[in-house]
Structure formats: C-alpha cells, structure tokens
Amino acid sequence: MDVGNARPESEEATICQLARLGDLAQTLPLMKRLGDCRATLICDKAAEQWARQLPGVHDILSLDTQSWRAACTDNFGDLSGLFERLRGDVSRFSGDHGKRFFALNDHPAANALAVFACLDDARRWVTRNLVLMRSYVRLIASLHLWNRIHLADLWASLTHDGVPMQVPPILASKAAIQFAKTILGDSKSGRDQRICAVILGSGSPHRRIEPEAFAEWFAALPAQIRPEIVLLGGGGQQELAGRFLDGVRTRVSGVVNLAGKCSPEELVGVLAAVDLVLGVDTGPLHWAALAGTQALGLYFGEAGFHDTGPYGDGHLVLAPDCPQYPCSPQKARTCGWRCRQAYQNICAMADLLAAILQKQSAATLPVMPGLKLHASRLTPSGNEYRACGQANESDEFEPCAHLARRSLGLSSSGQSDALLDSDNRPVRENLELFYQVWKSEIEQLRFPAAVPRLVQDEAKNQAVRQLTEAREAFGFHEYPAAKRRIFSAEPAAIGA
Numbered sequence: 001m002d003v004g005n006a007r008p009e010s011e012e013a014t015i016c017q018l019a020r021l022g023d024l025a026q027t028l029p030l031m032k033r034l035g036d037c038r039a040t041l042i043c044d045k046a047a048e049q050w051a052r053q054l055p056g057v058h059d060i061l062s063l064d065t066q067s068w069r070a071a072c073t074d075n076f077g078d079l080s081g082l083f084e085r086l087r088g089d090v091s092r093f094s095g096d097h098g099k100r101f102f103a104l105n106d107h108p109a110a111n112a113l114a115v116f117a118c119l120d121d122a123r124r125w126v127t128r129n130l131v132l133m134r135s136y137v138r139l140i141a142s143l144h145l146w147n148r149i150h151l152a153d154l155w156a157s158l159t160h161d162g163v164p165m166q167v168p169p170i171l172a173s174k175a176a177i178q179f180a181k182t183i184l185g186d187s188k189s190g191r192d193q194r195i196c197a198v199i200l201g202s203g204s205p206h207r208r209i210e211p212e213a214f215a216e217w218f219a220a221l222p223a224q225i226r227p228e229i230v231l232l233g234g235g236g237q238q239e240l241a242g243r244f245l246d247g248v249r250t251r252v253s254g255v256v257n258l259a260g261k262c263s264p265e266e267l268v269g270v271l272a273a274v275d276l277v278l279g280v281d282t283g284p285l286h287w288a289a290l291a292g293t294q295a296l297g298l299y300f301g302e303a304g305f306h307d308t309g310p311y312g313d314g315h316l317v318l319a320p321d322c323p324q325y326p327c328s329p330q331k332a333r334t335c336g337w338r339c340r341q342a343y344q345n346i347c348a349m350a351d352l353l354a355a356i357l358q359k360q361s362a363a364t365l366p367v368m369p370g371l372k373l374h375a376s377r378l379t380p381s382g383n384e385y386r387a388c389g390q391a392n393e394s395d396e397f398e399p400c401a402h403l404a405r406r407s408l409g410l411s412s413s414g415q416s417d418a419l420l421d422s423d424n425r426p427v428r429e430n431l432e433l434f435y436q437v438w439k440s441e442i443e444q445l446r447f448p449a450a451v452p453r454l455v456q457d458e459a460k461n462q463a464v465r466q467l468t469e470a471r472e473a474f475g476f477h478e479y480p481a482a483k484r485r486i487f488s489a490e491p492a493a494i495g496a
Helices: 021-025 028-033 045-051 065-074 076-093 108-117 128-142 151-159 174-188 211-219 235-248 264-273 283-290 329-334 338-344 346-357 398-408 425-444 453-473
Strands: 012-017 038-044 057-063 100-103 195-199 228-232 255-257 276-280 294-298 316-320 371-379 382-387
Touching (some): 021 045, 021 283, 045 057, 100 108, 128 425, 211 346, 228 235, 264 283, 276 283
Parallel strands (some): 276 294
Antiparallel strands (some): 316 371
C-alpha cells in the first residue's frame, strides 16, 4: 500500500478503539498507515472530545460504555426496555462501515461491535493480522520482559503493508494556539526561559508519583535555569495541584495551574507550546509526544515503557534498573515499591532535569542511581528505545523482537536479519521458546461464537503460517523445540 497515492473516495475503514486516553492517541500510526482512507473512529463517549483532536478522522461514533455496564447490571427487572435501548445503540454501529474493520481492543464490547458491523462477512475483521496482533499482546501480558514493540506499532501492524512509519505531529487548532499564547504569554516573553508542563495525575494512585516529590525536584534547580511550570491534569486532580503548590510555595515563582481548567482542544495547544512535558505513564504524556513536544516519562511497576512509552523521536524515559521490571502491582507491593523509591533522590532528579533543560545530548545526561534512562527514536519499523550512556548495550530479547516485527509486517529492508550466530545456543533456545509460546497463544485465541468456526480457523492457520515463515527466515527451523512451556496466567488487559 502506497500512502502517497490517492485512494478511491469509496474506500473506507472503521477503527474501534474503546480504551483509555493514551491508547486513543496511539491509534495515530494506524490512521497514518491507512493513508487516504475515509476513517470512522468508534470510541468511548468519555473520550469523544479527545478523539476529535486526531487528524484524518472522517466520522466519530461514541458509545457510553459505562452506561451499558450500568444498564446491564441494574435493569434486569425491565429486560424489554434494556433490549430496546441496546438495540438503538447497536443500530448506529451496524451496517456498512467500509471494507476493513479494526477492533483494536481484545474486549467484549469491541468484539460485539465488530460482529454487528461485519455481519455480512466476519473476514472483514477476523484476519491473520488481527490474530497475530492479539496473540502477541496476550503473550507479553504474562512475559513482560520479552516485549520490545510499542502498542501503537502493534495496532499499525494490522494493515500489514510494510509502509515505513511516518507520524507527523498533531497540529493544534488556531483557537488552541491562541489559548496557549494567552495563558503562557508572559512566560514566553523571556526567550531564554523554558516552560515545563507537569502532569500530576495518573489512572490510579499506585501508578502515581506524589506531587510533593515533583515540587522538591523543581525547588532544587538553580534559579537561573529553573523553568516556568504549568500544572496539568483532569478535574479530579486539583487536590494534587494544591499539594504541589504547597510544596513549592515561597521557593518557586511562575507556576500556572491549569489542572481541571482546559478542554482537550485547549490542552493540545498548551502541550504543543511548552518545551518539556514531565509525567508518569498517563494519557496527556502520549498526547504531548504526538504534539511534537519532548516528553520525559517516569515509569515503574507494571507500566512497561516498550509498550506505552512516549512515541516518536527524542523523547526520554526513566525506568527501574531492576531485573523484574516491568512486573505487577501485586509484586511491586511485596518489595515495598523499590522501583518508585528511586524517584525520591531529589538531587539526582534535579541534576537530570537541569541537564535536559540545558539541552544536553541524551548520551551525556547524568546517570540516575537505581534507574535507567532511555531515548526514543522512530525507525521505519516503528518506535524503539535505546539506553543512554551505556555503550554496546546487550539485549537478549532483541532477536525475539526482530522475529516479532517480521511476523507482524513491521520489518524494513534496512534491518539486518543476520542476528544469530549459528553456535549461539541460548539465543536460539530463547527464540524457539518464543515461537512455541506465540504459536500456542494463536491456537488458543478466542473470538465470539457469532464468528463462524471456519473463519476463525482460516485466520489462525494463516497466522501460524506467517509466524512459521518468519521463523524459518532466521534459519533455525530445524532446531529442536524447547521443552519448557509457558502459558499466560490471565487474559491480556492491555488497552481494555
């Protein structure tokens, strides 16, 4: 598929993305790969205004998934009324939505909508591409350490057309640009003073760094390089903003508190206007990266930056220097969240922020005790991260990542497949194990009963064939299969 050529106006595609705010932003690489297709986006009603900030969307259909859950839980006494209500909602999503339907989330609601939208032919959405992508997501849900492919690139792989990744920044509207100029005008008047946006919140408390820690980092910066600070967050995060302000009171001037005060459109304008955005793995951080602003992501616990780090060139990620990272909230509790404690080193964090604000190259940024710094880059096959300040970094999982990219159609001609030494038995055993586990996930993958078994089996067989061909291209198809077997402990929940 050549995205540079104009498409027939009749060619359409539908993308069903019912997940969270950050995942919505990360559908952009898929949209760009679709080129001139007339794209319809199905999203959760709570994210509809954010969806309208994405370029290339022809139409938006929103679904109040929270209302659906409440109706199905509370209204069993009026089944006829419930069915009538759901029928009215479903009718908006059924019918002809173009030749291709991309159900991104391995989620009952997304699957149900895909069934209704593709009643005429389930092959429109149950494809080899979808089977490969979903089975891979399930694989890495239990084997976190193996993943080196960004979730946005996994979704983009559904087109399976080999087009190099090219994701230009999201452009803020004229109204959003004017809003940012009005709010940040005084800050922007000083040419040498940079502006840093701080995202205080996150999806849940265990994925959050306390606002007092943020305040200490900025208070410890030398006054001559301390940036203007803009606080960002949703309406429920005003309390966090108050705690940040209490932490820096009388020590830091020039703080603009926008927590809970911006529409999605206005927030995109602010994110595009500042110089640096700092936050944990949360939605606005991903929108900042797509707006073309450098992001510094703070990762720990189960938030794997290879999956959901800021997407694009030149972003930075701090992550625990821990062999168990990424893990799970349960495992992190047992060790007392040591991965989060590293961020309590006020002097080290202030030194790192100072170096970034002074535009030092990633290779010369200071090393953080207990943490590793990574820089992002956008390659023809997608988003990648490389550790900073560590020459000749060894990654035992990189061959698995190359096998996965080849299988998913993300490889480029510039990549070398000569990754394996014929005598490197541990690497080959790891690759064989990776292949066997992925193949097992493909075979066990489940779809709604409304999808004909013939269609499911056809898509799975094609996926196994694609995976096997990619495996054989590495020249180890005659290598004895590994005896060890690993199965997912629980269904994947990425993006659900």
